[in-house]
Amino acid sequence: MQRIDYGLAELNKETTFGGEGGEKERHVPRIDMSDYEGRKQEIADALWTAATEIGFFQLVNHGIPQEQVDEAFAMSERFFALPSEVKAKYPLVGGTNAGWEYKAQVRPSTGTADHKESYQITLPRMEKLWPSGEELSGFKAVMLSFERANWALGMKVLECFRLKLGFAPDFFTDRHDPQSPEYQSTLRLLHYLGMENAKPEDFKMWRAGAHTDFDCLTLLHQRPGQGGLQLCPGKEAGELEWTDVEPAPGVVTCNIGDMLMRWSDDKLLSTLHRVRMPKPHESQGSRYSMAFFCQANKDAVIQGPEKRYDPITAHDYLQQRIAANFAKH
Numbered sequence: 001m002q003r004i005d006y007g008l009a010e011l012n013k014e015t016t017f018g019g020e021g022g023e024k025e026r027h028v029p030r031i032d033m034s035d036y037e038g039r040k041q042e043i044a045d046a047l048w049t050a051a052t053e054i055g056f057f058q059l060v061n062h063g064i065p066q067e068q069v070d071e072a073f074a075m076s077e078r079f080f081a082l083p084s085e086v087k088a089k090y091p092l093v094g095g096t097n098a099g100w101e102y103k104a105q106v107r108p109s110t111g112t113a114d115h116k117e118s119y120q121i122t123l124p125r126m127e128k129l130w131p132s133g134e135e136l137s138g139f140k141a142v143m144l145s146f147e148r149a150n151w152a153l154g155m156k157v158l159e160c161f162r163l164k165l166g167f168a169p170d171f172f173t174d175r176h177d178p179q180s181p182e183y184q185s186t187l188r189l190l191h192y193l194g195m196e197n198a199k200p201e202d203f204k205m206w207r208a209g210a211h212t213d214f215d216c217l218t219l220l221h222q223r224p225g226q227g228g229l230q231l232c233p234g235k236e237a238g239e240l241e242w243t244d245v246e247p248a249p250g251v252v253t254c255n256i257g258d259m260l261m262r263w264s265d266d267k268l269l270s271t272l273h274r275v276r277m278p279k280p281h282e283s284q285g286s287r288y289s290m291a292f293f294c295q296a297n298k299d300a301v302i303q304g305p306e307k308r309y310d311p312i313t314a315h316d317y318l319q320q321r322i323a324a325n326f327a328k329h
Helices: 011-012 039-052 066-078 139-165 199-203 256-264 316-326
Strands: 030-032 058-059 100-104 114-123 187-191 206-211 217-222 229-232 242-246 252-256 272-276 287-294
Touching: 030 039, 039 058, 039 139, 058 287, 066 114, 066 139, 066 187, 066 217, 066 287, 139 187, 139 217, 139 256, 256 316
Parallel strands: 030 058
Antiparallel strands: 058 252, 100 114, 114 187, 187 287, 206 272, 217 252, 217 287, 229 242, 229 272
C-alpha cells in the first residue's frame, strides 16, 4: 500500500499502527459519577488522572438508565435488520457524518475497510435521513432521547476537564451547543458483521482497525458478551501491546479524542484503540455498540491555554479527519 501524507500529524502517525501486536493486561479506571455537583472536584481529579495516564476510563452511576440503553440497543438492532435497499435510502453523504454506510470506513492504519456497517446521527444534517415510521416506528424518538442523554453526560465530563485546564465555566458546553446550526456531535450506531461463515484468513483482519478518535470525548455503550474493544496507550514505537476493555452492565467506556488532546496542549491523551475479531471460544455472531462523539461546534476555535498549536476551527479539523477515514486508497 502506498504511504499517504494526510496533512495532520495525528493521521500520519496513525498509518504506522496497523500491525497485530501482542496483548497485555492493564487497569482501566472506573469513576463514580454519583452526586456530581457535590463531588465535582473529586470526580475532576479522578478523570484528570485517568485521562493523562491512559486516556481511557469507565463511568458508573452516570445517570443514563440501563432501560434507556437497552431500548436504544434494541432499536439499533432493528434498524440494521432492515433490508439493504431500505437502509440505502439514507446514505452517508461525504463530509456530513450523517447517514448509513456499509464497509466504507478505511483506517489509515490498515488501508482496508472496517468489517461493519454504521448509522450516524448528527442532528442539523438529518434532513431526509431518518427512516420513515412505516419502515421503523419509534426510531427517531428513541434516538433523539438517547442522543441528548449522552450529550448531557459528556458535558459533565468535559466540564471537569474545563476546571483543570482553567477555561471559563461552561467553556466546552458552550462549544458543543446543540441549539446551534454549527452543532456536529454525533451518535453512531454500529453493527460489526457476524463471523459465523468466515474463512480462516478473515480473522487476520480487524472489525475496526487501529485508530484514535478525532473528537473531544467518546462515550461508548457495549453489550455484555460482545467484547473485542482493545486499547494501546502511549503509541510507543515498535511492537504494540493491546488490552481488552470488556463490556459490563451499567458502564459507559470513555476515551479522549485528538480534538481534546490538541485543546489541552497534549496533556490529555488520545489513546489508540481497535476492535479485534472474535477468538475461537467467543461468540462469532454480530457485535453491536453505540458511540457518542462529543465534537465541538464547527465554529469553535481549538487552541490550548499554552498555545502549543496554531488555532484551527473544529469544522476544518473534523473535515480533514473524516476525509482521511473515507478516502479511496
